[in-house]
Amino acid sequence: MATSNVIDLFCFVKHRPYKKALLERLSGGCLEIPSGGSTELILTDTLFFMLGKLAKLDGRVSKREIMFAEQAIAKLGLYASLNDSGNSRRRAITSFERGKVFSGESFDFVDQLAFRVGKGSDLSWQILRLLCEAALLKKTSNEFSRSKTRREVILNWSLRLKDRVFLRGVAEKLGFNKAQFIACCDEMHRETYFGLSVSREVAFDAYSILEIEPGAEQEVIRKAYLKQMAKNHPDKLVAQDLNEEVILRAKDHVNNIRNAYEILCDRRRART
Secondary structure (H helix, E strand, O other), X not given: OHHHHHHHHHXXXXXXXXXXXXXXXXXXXXXXOOOOHHHHHHHHHHHHHXXXXXXXXXXXXXXXXXXXXXXXXXXXXXXXXXXXXXXXXXXXXXXXXXXXHOOOOOOHHHHHHHHHHOOOOHHHHHHHHHHHHHHHHHHHHHHHHOOOOHHHHHHOOOOOHHHHHHXXXXXXXXXXXXXXXXHHHHHHHHHHHOOOOOOHHHHHHXXXXXXXXXXXXXXXXXXXXXXXXXXXXXXXHHHOOOOHHHHHHHHHHHHHHHHHHHHHHHHHHOOO
């Protein structure tokens, strides 16, 4: 048991480049994903197992759910390559099929994934978002199949009871409480239908402006904000007797720094 924990801890550290690249891909980026070793295998097995389980909870798997799983395979970079020969894609499909026939109610299968990606981490949040998106897609498909209008779908986006219970259990294992789970579903719903949530591209721009890595913790964000404000504040330029155009550009940059900080704080606030 102790040896297993040491191996897990070693892989948690070793596979950081994989997790960093995966976070960017799930957040809308296109960074090439390096090999993630055993962490990649655990994530592939567990994520697609959950997608299969979720798809079959209402008794049938629709074409839209199969297409969504295929899109997830592409998003995670699990396509055939010279070094892979399609093995990762086949592994994902096999896990999806296993999830479809799983009848157990335990969520212990999420434990190892949660440890590898970090409970309550940004990567865990993106995984939960993906699952919520799959559930909302199913709800939307069912609503449209009964010829309801788009407005009725928007006003009635609550998940089916079985889906909600399943995802709530997964969310808890990933380190998120009930309020955070609801916020995640709401974020996905608003992003899908209204476009009101902060786009992934905007979030990554905000990280770039503050010169920090995507997914940085709140304290890192705060320190980066203070550092950038101190470094770029226009008052320093006034003392240097620079021309007005330079000072105006500096003011615009400071506003961008302030806006970037507020954007990232708002995203964090939704998860607390």
